[in-house]
Every structure is written in structure tokens, then in C-alpha cells.
Amino acid sequence: MIMRFLVVIFFITFSIQSQQVKVLELGVDFPIENVTIYNETKETIVYTDKYGIADLSVFKESDIISFYHIGFFEYEILKRELGEIEFVVHLVKKSEQLDEIVLSASKGNEKRSRIAEQIAVASEIDIKKLAPQTSADLLANLPGIKVQKTQFGGGSPVLRGMEANRVLLVVDGVRMNNAIYRMGHLQNSITVSPNIIDRTEVIFGPSSVVYGSDALGGVIHYFTKTPKTSLNNEVKGEIFSRYSSVNNEITTQANVELQFKKWASFTSVSYSDFGDLRMGKSRNHGFKEWGKVYEYSNNTDTYYNTNPVQNENPTLQKNTGFKQTDILQKFAIPFSKNTDFTLNLQYSTSSNIPRFDNLTQYSDGSLKFAEWYYGPQQRLLVSPQLKINPSKKWLDYGTITLAYQNIKESRVQRKFTSLDRSYRDEQVDVFSLNGDFFVPLTNDNSRIFSYGIEATHNNVNSEAIGKVLDIYNNTVVGFTDEFTVQSRYPDGGSTYTSAAAYVNYRQDISEKSTLNTGVRFINTHLTAKWIDDTFITLPNMGISLSNSSLTATIGYIFKPTLDWQINGIVSSGFRSPNIDDIGKIREKNGDVTVPNIYLKPEYAYNFETSAIKYFNHKKFHIGLDVYYTLLHNYITRDYYEMDGSSTIIYDGEEANTMANVNKGNAYIYGSTFSFKGNFNPMWYTKGSITYTKGMAYDTKNRLSSIPPLFGMLELGFEKKRFQVGVNWVFNGEKTLETYNLVEGIDNLEETPYNPLLDTYYGTPSWNIFNLNANYKVNNNVSLFVNIDNIFDIHYKEFASAISAPGRNFSASLLLNI
Numbered sequence: 001m002i003m004r005f006l007v008v009i010f011f012i013t014f015s016i017q018s019q020q021v022k023v024l025e026l027g028v029d030f031p032i033e034n035v036t037i038y039n040e041t042k043e044t045i046v047y048t049d050k051y052g053i054a055d056l057s058v059f060k061e062s063d064i065i066s067f068y069h070i071g072f073f074e075y076e077i078l079k080r081e082l083g084e085i086e087f088v089v090h091l092v093k094k095s096e097q098l099d100e101i102v103l104s105a106s107k108g109n110e111k112r113s114r115i116a117e118q119i120a121v122a123s124e125i126d127i128k129k130l131a132p133q134t135s136a137d138l139l140a141n142l143p144g145i146k147v148q149k150t151q152f153g154g155g156s157p158v159l160r161g162m163e164a165n166r167v168l169l170v171v172d173g174v175r176m177n178n179a180i181y182r183m184g185h186l187q188n189s190i191t192v193s194p195n196i197i198d199r200t201e202v203i204f205g206p207s208s209v210v211y212g213s214d215a216l217g218g219v220i221h222y223f224t225k226t227p228k229t230s231l232n233n234e235v236k237g238e239i240f241s242r243y244s245s246v247n248n249e250i251t252t253q254a255n256v257e258l259q260f261k262k263w264a265s266f267t268s269v270s271y272s273d274f275g276d277l278r279m280g281k282s283r284n285h286g287f288k289e290w291g292k293v294y295e296y297s298n299n300t301d302t303y304y305n306t307n308p309v310q311n312e313n314p315t316l317q318k319n320t321g322f323k324q325t326d327i328l329q330k331f332a333i334p335f336s337k338n339t340d341f342t343l344n345l346q347y348s349t350s351s352n353i354p355r356f357d358n359l360t361q362y363s364d365g366s367l368k369f370a371e372w373y374y375g376p377q378q379r380l381l382v383s384p385q386l387k388i389n390p391s392k393k394w395l396d397y398g399t400i401t402l403a404y405q406n407i408k409e410s411r412v413q414r415k416f417t418s419l420d421r422s423y424r425d426e427q428v429d430v431f432s433l434n435g436d437f438f439v440p441l442t443n444d445n446s447r448i449f450s451y452g453i454e455a456t457h458n459n460v461n462s463e464a465i466g467k468v469l470d471i472y473n474n475t476v477v478g479f480t481d482e483f484t485v486q487s488r489y490p491d492g493g494s495t496y497t498s499a500a501a502y503v504n505y506r507q508d509i510s511e512k513s514t515l516n517t518g519v520r521f522i523n524t525h526l527t528a529k530w531i532d533d534t535f536i537t538l539p540n541m542g543i544s545l546s547n548s549s550l551t552a553t554i555g556y557i558f559k560p561t562l563d564w565q566i567n568g569i570v571s572s573g574f575r576s577p578n579i580d581d582i583g584k585i586r587e588k589n590g591d592v593t594v595p596n597i598y599l600k601p602e603y604a605y606n607f608e609t610s611a612i613k614y615f616n617h618k619k620f621h622i623g624l625d626v627y628y629t630l631l632h633n634y635i636t637r638d639y640y641e642m643d644g645s646s647t648i649i650y651d652g653e654e655a656n657t658m659a660n661v662n663k664g665n666a667y668i669y670g671s672t673f674s675f676k677g678n679f680n681p682m683w684y685t686k687g688s689i690t691y692t693k694g695m696a697y698d699t700k701n702r703l704s705s706i707p708p709l710f711g712m713l714e715l716g717f718e719k720k721r722f723q724v725g726v727n728w729v730f731n732g733e734k735t736l737e738t739y740n741l742v743e744g745i746d747n748l749e750e751t752p753y754n755p756l757l758d759t760y761y762g763t764p765s766w767n768i769f770n771l772n773a774n775y776k777v778n779n780n781v782s783l784f785v786n787i788d789n790i791f792d793i794h795y796k797e798f799a800s801a802i803s804a805p806g807r808n809f810s811a812s813l814l815l816n817i
Contacts, residue, residue: 381403
């Protein structure tokens with residue numbers, strides 16, 4: 001009797017264990033977490049836990065089971081055959097993801113081999129290896145992207161000679177661009193911490209009709225980390241910490257993921273403390289004093305000093321440090337077999353961020369500003385999202401995304417020798433709705449029809465006030481009076497509303513060719529009202545403007561052989577002026593930008609072709625992308641008369657008036673050559689070089705935001721737990737003749753000064769070497785070490801006010817709990 005009982009217990013135990021599978025990385029036997037395991041119909045799906053284990057009891061013995069993870073080659077096996085490999089599956093790590101799934105191009109999963117656009121991708125692994133301090137630093141490491149910095153607490157990405165409100169930023173399917181995204185340089189990309197990003201995708205050019213307005217230069221899409229449900233109740237945690245020597249940065253990020261059968265949660269809190277930034281000391285460019293900071297203002301909200309302070313170390317850029325906190329909370333709830341719900345909550349805030357370029361500006365031989373800083377940059381996002389899979393003829397699957405965003409920013413300034421401090425505060429409330437739906441027309445997905453809608457509404461509130469400081473023993477004890485200050489945007493309030501619809505069609509014409517087509521219709525409506533006419537009186541103090549456009553794209557992919565892919569795209573883009581374009585008032589270097597209520601939309605017509613050649617069974621590839629973009633009715637900043645006058649009294653000084661105006665036609669053309677892959681299982685390399693040129697047909701002026709030749713080359717070694725790489729980053733010279741001398745966007749005054757000619761040289765060329773290494777101690781502990789700018793070179797990125805970081809030692813620790 002006892003023997004029978006033991007036999008029964010043995011078979012029950014064996015049956016339970018045989019329902020579990022362990023998934024390991026081949027060669028090192030580390031468990032692989034979040035492997036997707038599914039059957040042929042994809043009706044049954046489970047995921048591995050942090051130990052690489054998954055319960056397969058929901059599958060039939062006759063099921064063909066697939067094991068999928070983006071970093072490994074997919075593996076298939078009959079469930080009943082798992083016993084032959086002792087229920088342990090080893091996955092082979094992908095040395096190169098050349099045909100990976102791209103999420104942003106069509107807002108659905110699509111193979112890169114079916115996409116004609118130029119695309120750059122940074123995975124979570126790439127982000128950890130790079131150890132970027134901000135998301136702007138992350139973008140600067142992607143091919144074809146140049147990042148401008150006015151101050152350290154910022155970063156304005158440039159795509160194909162376009163930046164700021166001509167580049168669309170998206171986070172988790174929600175557009176970040178709002179009604180006050182400006183021309184010139186935009187620092188908002190840093191409000192998404194790299195520590196919460198799971199993946200970043202960049203689409204170059206205006207060809208994607210699923211995004212529409214603002215995407216003239218391209219789309220940058222951040223995908224943040226998302227929790228997954230599990231049949232087993234699990235709690236997982238992660239702690240990441242980094243120290244960087246160049247600015248004494250300390251970053252700590254902690255997250256916890258709760259996985260249950262019916263719901264999951266992911267919580268992340270990240271805090272960064274950035275000190276003042278040290279520049280490089282090796283001046284190969286020959287300009288011994290360029291960029292050095294000999295004096296600075298130590299004035300604060302509460303401390304008053306009538307004189308600048310001498311800087312004991314001129315290579316330390318005082319007034320560049322800041323602090324930032326980022327919080328991410330996501331809930332995932334599978335309502336049913338065909339419906340998944342996600343609630344996405346994000347909050348980002350910072351300390352005051354000093355405006356470095358203005359705090360180093362001189363007037364009559366003395367520092368001009370005692371105070372000039374951005375108040376805390378705050379971004380709140382609340383976004384419920386519903387993924388549906390009804391499998392209807394008119395709707396197979398789709399995503400509905402609602403969002404509310406609240407953005408707050410402010411500017412505070414005061415000049416030396418003055419007690420007058422001005423405050424300008426902006427708040428934007430953004431409501432949006434996106435619906436993206438897909439209908440496969442064939443069982444093998446060779447023909448897919450997709451369609452979608454997008455609606456946004458921006459409400460902008462802009463206020464300004466001046467206060468006279470009350471000082472006692474160098475302490476600000478209060479205010480003695482108030483005075484009128486011109487608001488940055490219409491003080492009576494303004495709104496910006498858009499509504500759009502699109503359709504897309506993709507067909508595999510044959511095994512060798514694919515056609516992508518799409519059209520999008522968009523309508524925008526803007527209202528603005530000015531009340532205070534102390535400084536400026538407009539022809540109309542209240543305006544209401546509407547614009548609409550139909551844009552289209554057609555892309556063709558041809559693969560004559562397994563090792564070649566040739567792409568061609570013809571597309572159009574549209575950008576309707578927003579509140580910042582039409583209604584902004586601000587001063588820079590003695591020029592005041594004033595409203596232009598007659599501003600019209602600008603259009604882009606894009607033509608591009610690219611070729612990709614694969615080698616060694618697609619483990620290595622080279623690619624060349626060439627494009628030409630025609631800008632029609634383009635918007636530029638130019639000198640402007642208001643009420644018959646070309647000057648205005650602003651903040652107590654006479655200044656020239658400028659405005660955003662429409663011109664005729666301009667062009668931008670360029671190319672990016674890139675390569676990436678493995679020589680063998682241990683050695684890898686990647687690199688790129690980008691050339692851009694832009695000029696106006698009508699005025700013959702150079703366009704702003706056109707970077708010089710730039711690129712990078714990396715060589716790396718990877719074996720089991722260890723990886724090390726060395727990269728060379730280079731940037732060509734941008735001479736005075738290639739600058740736009742009217743708009744003032746490219747900060748020519750931040751380049752070396754030539755006293756003999758009483759002008760500026762332009763940006764010198766530079767190149768630096770960096771090293772990155774990481775070691776996976778075990779499945780729970782990983783170490784990362786970076787040495788950036790090894791030879792401590794002094795340089796400035798094109799159009800940047802702040803000098804780039806000098807030699808930097810960075811060490812990071814990642815703990816999985």
C-alpha cells in the first residue's frame with residue numbers, strides 16, 4: 001500500500017515538473033527572463049520569470065511551441081519533445097538584430113526588411129552600455145543624429161538639418177510636442193529619463209503619415225518599460241546606480257515589478273544630481289581661452305551679490321549643475337483574451353536649471369545677468385491605453401490611447417546692478433486621443449491595411465510679473481514693489497487644436513518587393529488673445545486661424561538577392577504654425593522676436609533612396625541613405641517692422657524687432673553611410689558618417705541647424721560575460737561662411753572670436769575616443785565602466801553654448817533583486 005502511494009506521488013511530482021520549462025542563454029547558462037512562449041495560433045502565451053522558468057500546462061502535447069526574445073534567435077519545438085532535452089531550452093544570442101521588429105514606423109510590429117525609411121534603434125542593452133546621463137546624450141550616440149546644448153540641463157536633437165518643433169517627440173504613443181514647442185533649440189527631450197526607457201526608435205524624414213504634423217525632420221519615439229502578467233505570482237526588483245567624475249553626477253534608479261495572473265505593475269523612481277561640468281583641457285584647436293569661465297554669478301533666489309565672483313578653475317563651467325527626478329508607474333490588466341489595458345503615469349521634475357549661455361554673456365565688458373535660469377521643468381502624463389484584438393473583417397487588432405499632459409516651465413532673470421527680477425511662467429494642458437487599427441488582408445500578412453485617427457487640444461496659459469528685490473546684508477528678504485513685464489505668450493490665453501485621420505496600405509508584391517503607401521489629412525485651429533498692450537500693440541489683439549493639408553507617402557522596397565535591399569521613398573510633410581511660432585515675444589542678443597499673426601504653414605517634399613548590403617549570412621551590413629528635401633513656404637526668423645518701426649523698448653533697452661516669417665523655397669540634402677555587424681562570434685564593429693547641406697533658393701542664405709560632417713567608429717569584443725568597446729567620435733569644421741547670420745539660431749557668438757577681422761571663426765573640428773566595458777558577474781549583478789573623452793579634448797558641439805565634457809570616468813552597478 002505504501003509502495004503504491006509513493007509511486008502515485010512520484011508520477012504526480014514528475015507530471016508537475018514536466019509542465020515547467022527552463023530557458024537559458026547558450027554558453028553561460030544564465031536564465032533568460034521575459035521570453036515569450038506561444039503556440040502556432042498565438043492564442044496561448046506565457047512568459048518566463050526571472051529564473052527563466054515558465055509553466056507550460058496550458059499548452060497541448062501536440063502544440064508546436066515557439067520561444068521568442070528580441071535578443072535571441074527564435075526556437076521552435078513540439079511540446080511532447082521537450083522531455084528529450086530535459087525541459088531545458090538554450091537560446092542562441094543574436095550577435096546582430098538585422099531584421100528586428102520595429103514598433104514605431106507603422107505603430108504596429110513590422111520587420112525592418114519591410115520598411116523603406118532610414119531608422120535608428122537603441123535597445124535597453126544599448127542604453128545600459130552607453131550609460132547616458134540624459135536621454136539627449138542617448139540620442140547623440142545614434143547614427144545620423146546631432147545634439148545641440150545651450151546649457152547642460154538640455155539637449156536639442158537635430159535630424160536631417162531640422163530640430164525643435166520640426167522634429168516630433170513621442171513617448172509610448174503620445175506626442176510630446178505641444179503648442180509652445182519652439183523653433184531654434186528645444187531642451188524638452190531630457191524630461192524622459194534614459195533609466196526608464198526600454199527602447200528608442202528614430203524614423204528619419206517626413207514619410208510617416210501615422211504621425212503627421214511636426215515630423216518634418218523625423219520622429220523620435222521613446223518606449224518606456226512595461227510590466228507583464230504571469231501565471232506565477234512574482235515580485236522583481238532592480239537597482240541601478242552610477243557615478244560620473246566629470247560633473248560628480250550621482251544617479252540612482254530603483255524599480256519594482258509585480259507580476260500576477262490578472263494584473264501587473266511596474267514602479268520606477270530615478271534621481272540624478274549633476275554638478276557643474278568640467279571641460280577638456282587639451283586644446284588641439286589652438287584657441288587657448290575659448291570657452292573658459294573666469295567669473296560667474298553666485299546670486300540665488302535668496303542671496304544677492306552686486307559683483308561677479310572669480311572662478312578659481314576656469315575649466316569648470318559654473319552654473320551648469322541641476323537635479324532631476326523621474327517617476328514612472330504602469331499598470332497592465334488583461335481584461336480578456338482579446339483586450340489588454342495599460343495605465344501609464346509619468347512625472348518628471350527638475351531643480352532650477354541655469355541658462356549657461358546668458359549667464360556668461362557680457363555687456364560693456366561686464367557680465368550682463370546676475371540671474372537667468374529656467375524654473376523646475378515639470379511634465380505630467382496620464383495615459384490609459386487599450387489594445388484590442390476583435391479579429392473582425394474591418395478590424396483585426398488595434399490600439400486606443402487617451403492622454404492628458406500638464407507641462408510647466410518658467411524663466412527668471414535679473415541683470416547685475418539691478419534689483420528688478422522678472423518672472424515668466426507657462427503652463428500647457430494637452431488632451432489627446434489616438435486610434436490605430438490594422439486589418440491583415442491575407443493570412444500570411446503579405447497585405448495589410450491600417451487606418452487611424454488623432455485629435456489633440458492644447459490650452460496655453462502665460463503669465464509674467466516683475467518684482468523689486470528687498471535686500472538686507474546680501475540676503476533677499478522680500479520685495480518692495482512690482483512692475484509690468486511682457487509675457488512670453490498671449491496673456492489672454494491661447495489654444496491649439498488638431499484633428500487628423502490616415503490610411504496606410506502595405507503589400508508584398510512578391511518575395512523580392514514590398515510597397516508601402518499612405519495618406520493623411522489634418523486640420524489645425526489656433527486662437528490667441530493679447531490683453532496688455534504696454535509694450536506691443538498688434539493689428540488684431542485676438543486671432544483665430546485654421547489650416548489644413550493632405551500629405552502622402554509611397555515607399556518601395558526591392559530585394560534582388562538575399563544580400564541586397566534597395567529602398568525608395570517619395571513623401572510630403574506639413575507643419576502648421578503653433579502658438580510659439582505666431583505669438584512668442586522674447587529677447588536674445590539685442591533682438592526681440594515679436595508676434596506675426598499672418599504666419600502660414602510650411603511644407604516639405606522629400607525624396608530619398610537607400611541601399612543595404614548584407615554579408616556573412618546577414619551578420620554584417622553596410623548601408624547608404626541619400627535624401628533631398630524641398631521646403632516650401634518655409635518659416636524662418638527675419639528682421640520685421642511693427643507699426644512702421646524696426647526697434648522696440650524691451651526690458652528697458654532698445655532692441656531690433658524680428659519675427660517668424662514665411663519665405664519661398666529652400667532645400668536640404670544629405671546622406672548617411674553606416675555599417676554594423678560581427679567579424680566573428682567575439683568581435684563586432686559599427687560606424688556611421690553623416691553629411692548635410694541646406695540653403696534657401698530665394699535668399700541664398702544658408703539654413704540654420706545644418707551640422708557639419710560628423711560620425712563615429714566603434715570596435716568591440718564580447719565573450720560570454722564580458723564586453724568591451726572603443727569608439728572614435730569625430731566632427732568636421734563649420735566655417736563662418738556656412739552659418740545663417742540672420743536668424744541667430746546657431747549661436748555663432750559661441751565660437752572662437754577673431755579680433756583681427758572683428759568676427760567669429762565658426763566651429764573648429766574635433767575628435768575624441770571613448771571606452772565602454774561591462775561584466776556580468778552573475779544573473780543578478782552587472783558592472784559597467786565608461787571612460788569618455790579619454791584624451792581630455794576641449795570642444796563644443798555645433799551650435800552649443802556649453803563646452804562638452806572633458807575626460808569622464810563613469811562606473812555603474814546594476815542589481816537584480
